[in-house]
Amino acid sequence: KAGVTQTPRYLIKTRGQQVTLSCSPISGHRSVSWYQQTPGQGLQFLFEYFSETQRNKGNFPGRFSGRQFSNSRSEMNVSTLELGDSALYLCASRVGQGEAFFGQGTRLTVV
Amino acid sequence: AQSVTQLGSHVSVSEGALVLLRCNYSSSVPPYLFWYVQYPNQGLQLLLKYTTGATLVKGINGFEAEFKKSETSFHLTKPSAHMSDAAEYFCAVRVNTGNQFYFGTGTSLTVIP
Numbered sequence: 001k002a003g004v005t006q007t008p009r010y011l012i013k014t015r016g017q018q019v020t021l022s023c024s025p026i027s028g029h030r031s032v033s034w035y036q037q038t039p040g041q042g043l044q045f046l047f048e049y050f051s052e053t054q055r056n057k058g059n060f061p062g063r064f065s066g067r068q069f070s071n072s073r074s075e076m077n078v079s080t081l082e083l084g085d086s087a088l089y090l091c092a093s094r095v096g097q098g099e100a101f102f103g104q105g106t107r108l109t110v111v
Numbered sequence: 112a113q114s115v116t117q118l119g120s121h122v123s124v125s126e127g128a129l130v131l132l133r134c135n136y137s138s139s140v141p142p143y144l145f146w147y148v149q150y151p152n153q154g155l156q157l158l159l160k161y162t163t164g165a166t167l168v169k170g171i172n173g174f175e176a177e178f179k180k181s182e183t184s185f186h187l188t189k190p191s192a193h194m195s196d197a198a199e200y201f202c203a204v205r206v207n208t209g210n211q212f213y214f215g216t217g218t219s220l221t222v223i224p
Contacts, residue, residue, distance in 0.1 A: 004154070031210065043201065043214040056211050090154055092212075097162070099145055100212055102154035 004103035018079040025093030032074040037088040117215035130189040134202030144185040145203040197222045
């Protein structure tokens, strides 16, 4: 069974631009969560989607948004990028009450 | 509200020595507890989890953890460290009525040859 796939693995963007990250969950997993990981703040929860609906949201500005498609694939978008948005963005999928399975992440660098 | 505290952001052990990584949590309802490991530029890999039942949980790569409700702890141990154990370790909690995982700040494990 394929794991969680995140694309792209690496991104370099300029301040003010926007970016879209993609996550394909494990087959059969309908819950997809996003996390931002930085050296200073650790792992911070962004949002969770289940059956195309946002079920939970962390404490991030509105520039961070996401969506989920009918095949459970998810995208997150960050608009008007800031230097502080540089981070490893991790996606995780889950089925039921089980553990979260993580992708390898997308390393975003904002210059 | 739920939170996780990992004592010691950096831990160094000699190869072959006991590994002990500490995790304390706060939760107003019975928690599910997890330990994840992260290698450089990789995602998180599940080591072990506690949901219900036996409080001593065995995971992959020889790791185990014990859920102690009275101490609100879920410390991770391994009897004998291996060089390949060098990584970042995260403790996480999720309540059984919720969906969000709360992570500790991580402990970086260094194994000295």
